[in-house]
Amino acid sequence: MGCPIGMMAYGPVTQVLLGTYGWRGTTLLVGGISFHLVACAMLVRLDPSSSSPDNEQYQEVSVNDGDENQSSGEGRDCPDDKTDNSKKSCCDPDHRQNRTGMCCRNIVKAIDMALLTDVRFVLLICARCTASFTYSAWVVYMVSHGQFQGLSEIQASFLPTAFGVGNVIAKLVLPLLQQIGIKPSMTFWACFGAGIVGVSFLLDAFIRPFIGQLALTGFVGVGYGVFFQALDVMVRFLVSDDRFVSVLGWQGMFTGIAGTLGGLISGWIYEWTGGFSIVLCVFAGVTLLSIPFFVTEALYAKRKKL
Template sequence: MADVKRRRGAKPLDGGWGWVVVGSCFMVTVCTRAVTRCISIFFVEFQSHFGADYAATSWIHSLVDCTTMLCAPVGSLVGNRWSCRVAVMLGGLLSSCGLLLSSFSTSLELLYLTMGVLTGLGFALCYTPSMALVGVYFRRRRALAYGVAVSGSGIGTLVLAPAVQLLIEAYSWRGALLVLSGLVANLCVCGALLRPIEQRDCEEEAESEEEEAESEWEEKPGVSAYRVPGLASQDAELAVGPAPPAQGRRGFLSGQEFRFLLLPGFLVLAASFLLLACGCSLPFVYLVPYALSAGVRHQRAALLMSVLGVLDILGNISFGWLTDCRCLKPYLLTSYVIAVVMEGVACLLLPLLRSFTLLVPFAVVYGYFDGAYVALIPVVTARVVGARSLSSALGVVYFLHAIPYLLSPPIGGWLVDVTGSYSATFLLSGVSLLSSAAVLSAAAGIQRCRRRPAPPTAAKS
């Protein structure tokens, strides 16, 4: 009777406690991605205190970002082995301790370890499991839920950037890091609110999710239609949600958790995401220097980044809501490709824009569609691998972003030094983004052609 009541009363998907999970994930993105963006505000203080140059201090930001992405699979493994709650609370403890120790640092090398590696590892344990749990709680409104969750990055940056500057002026950089350590410690509270869903609570919803997840590459152009020999029953399992550890399972790693790597659909997505990561960060790094080289005043050039941030937030939420509408939901992959294509075209046109009046529309278009595709990455991934493997898959997806995020800005700077202009850098960004969209579009077209019914043969006599 207890199990029956529990199953009748449990309606975890598309509402209820799911919105608490979205709110917690929103705060996770504030405390991880927004705090990471604000680390660069400390660079001037670090340079004057330690007598270092900008290149040396910039490695702190690179290490935080790269460690967060490289260790994303570790966060997935911890979340799968124990629970998302354990992973986020452990990550909050590690990242808070990292910032706390950084406030007592006596050398730049120690900051590399405490702020770069330890804090980045804590962020990795928090980010991926919390994002995956949102995909488990939501099915029909999954894109909107992810849009609200990832908007914490933009909103948090708008609020924290001026707040961190005020803290530095009032308490020095050490005091500001202490306050940030206390803020990041709230990740433990966010983790406590991430109530896991047991498998039996989601089985009924899984059946309808599998029917709804007929991909655009099957009858419509989507991704989850791929089938791998020997894994015929995989889809029914994958749509259930994070499964509790199987009894008798030994070892930390399990081949069952990473069998999605055998899906051709996921391999196509991985290649597309790798190309995407090579180009998406360059405009954020070089837009302001390019605007200054075009004769735009410093204040107006900085305003372009504010426009990017605000439109990024609008893209997160509005595009997520739009793609959840009944008319667009069957075309989720198409919407994602359009967002990436718009970004690529905008980057290719950017060298032609040589005034503030023309650069504002670029910031509007690029910022909006950047927020759009970021909100759709987990949704598209869930269509390929299902909700149960979403945590592990997102860990791999974010891992693929690590090296391009680390190397593409220096490569872009090298192109500026060699060519004497920013055109080659933005051309690299645009080509990478368009190539990412082309990989998905080509795979979709090939899959549709292979599934097209054969022409009727002549009747046998």
């Protein structure tokens, strides 16, 4: 919820700062505001009630001489004598190779590369990458597109506000509908959100009035809010709790790459065409491409349960 609320205030506030302090002062102020995240993170502390009670403390364990000699003997890395048996010790190349292989297996296990063989996870990641491809580029070029369509700087600065309002509405309405008994599948909500985003992008490519652009930008925010919320629910229940961190890690890596490519390719298309109309049509097509991924994932999950 914090991202759309910040988006609502970012456009107008940044425009006011630009008119008052210029680019340099605005950048410094925005950077200072962002730096508050570091202070907030440093102030986070564990709840004392969740820590171990006072009676759970480390206790000293007595060790006799025999156990101490045995442990010290096991702790030796290499034997001192040069006998034939030493060739099979831990100093052998074979033993070192085994240790290297074990280390590699532990690394692979830690990053949980087995997730990449999960068909449902791959399909959901592909769907999220299509949305991240368009989302990151849209956030960058939203105001520029409004100015290109004939809006003033002040009018274009309110487009992020409309986007944030629509995103907040989507995030509030979807759980409310679930509470009152309207419970379609998350696949339906994700496809519905992708459809709203795709249609809004197509219309936004040709709408010039300020009210029309404001409304369509709000609908884009609604679509993304429904899309990402439904997708987060599907990903959350895809694996157990102990693998969820790995899921977030892989998801962040692939969506980060998709977002970077989205901004780069959108800039190239703008330079080639001299406008954002074709860019928005590409956005619509890429976003609608997520619908086949969602449908395939739902059919695969249903077939797997049989």
